[in-house]
Amino acid sequence: MAATQSFTPCALITGAGQGIGRGIALALAADGYDIVANDIVADPTNTAKGLYEVKARVEAFGRRCLPVQADISKPADQQKLVDAAVAEFGGIDMLVNNAGVAPKVRTDILETTEESYDRLMTINLRGPFFLTQKVARQMLKQQGSGAGGQGSGSAASSPAPSPRTPTPVIVFISSISAYVSSTGRPEYCISKAGVSMSAMLYADRLARDGICVYEIRPGIIATDMTAVVKEKYDKMIADGLLPQPRWGTPEDIGKAVVGLAKGYLAYSTGQVIEVGGGFGIRRL
Numbered sequence: 001m002a003a004t005q006s007f008t009p010c011a012l013i014t015g016a017g018q019g020i021g022r023g024i025a026l027a028l029a030a031d032g033y034d035i036v037a038n039d040i041v042a043d044p045t046n047t048a049k050g051l052y053e054v055k056a057r058v059e060a061f062g063r064r065c066l067p068v069q070a071d072i073s074k075p076a077d078q079q080k081l082v083d084a085a086v087a088e089f090g091g092i093d094m095l096v097n098n099a100g101v102a103p104k105v106r107t108d109i110l111e112t113t114e115e116s117y118d119r120l121m122t123i124n125l126r127g128p129f130f131l132t133q134k135v136a137r138q139m140l141k142q143q144g145s146g147a148g149g150q151g152s153g154s155a156a157s158s159p160a161p162s163p164r165t166p167t168p169v170i171v172f173i174s175s176i177s178a179y180v181s182s183t184g185r186p187e188y189c190i191s192k193a194g195v196s197m198s199a200m201l202y203a204d205r206l207a208r209d210g211i212c213v214y215e216i217r218p219g220i221i222a223t224d225m226t227a228v229v230k231e232k233y234d235k236m237i238a239d240g241l242l243p244q245p246r247w248g249t250p251e252d253i254g255k256a257v258v259g260l261a262k263g264y265l266a267y268s269t270g271q272v273i274e275v276g277g278g279f280g281i282r283r284l
Contacts, residue, residue: 010089012036015099017050019223023250029058042069072127097128098173117187124191139168172199203270212269219276221248243278
């Protein structure tokens with residue numbers, strides 16, 4: 001009897017050089033995934049921070065890591081990511097849309113500039129929407145389902161079995177700002193609300209093809225992005241903002257992504273998982 005060929009799934013993670021993306025990459029590597037680690041900066045000489053630090057950490061888990069410099073707001077770079085993943089690992093089994101930016105300057109909504117608005121929409125919303133479109137088409141090819149044929153999910157037929165396992169998964173990392181008003185950074189809130197709807201739309205469309213799509217909403221997470229407001233949130237947490245009175249960590253988000261990768265919510269596509277210390281609980 002021929003030996004069964006081992007299979008290692010591949011996860012493509014945007015914004016993987018630091019913060020939440022780094023936490024997700026390391027958590028998935030520890031769980032057995034090879035990693036395509038994307039960021040807008042990739043400096044092979046910097047092994048202390050960034051994609052090549054992540055690469056070393058992933059390889060310490062015995063997994064492979066392909067760092068890819070790409071700007072997800074650019075269509076050509078989106079395709080570059082897909083092509084690099086396929087060339088190196090033969091396909092993509094998980095996409096984590098994590099990359100995103102905050103406004104360069106927080107301003108009142110009455111002072112928000114068109115330039116800042118357009119920058120956040122392009123990177124935070126348009127980028128992951130069209131990268132997901134490209135990755136979803138690749139996942140369908142891997143299943144032999146084509147690139148979106150109308151009959152692929154009809155009641156009379158199930159998606160063709162994929163030679164790759166496990167079930168393909170797509171994750172959008174949004175924010176509690178998707179539903180909480182912050183008038184000092186309205187363009188960020190609007191972009192994350194759009195990410196939330198993108199996750200719902202893709203979950204609806206891809207369910208028939210056996211691809212699960214989820215939204216993870218981080219709360220107040222300790223990263224470089226939130227470091228500028230640390231004092232503000234330290235006080236709010238101390239004053240009872242969160243039922244679980246601490247900052248979240250990138251590792252908290254990574255654990256949630258691993259649970260989705262393992263298929264623990266395989267019959268719950270389209271669901272929102274908030275990782276925010278109970279922030280969303282309505283309390284008196």
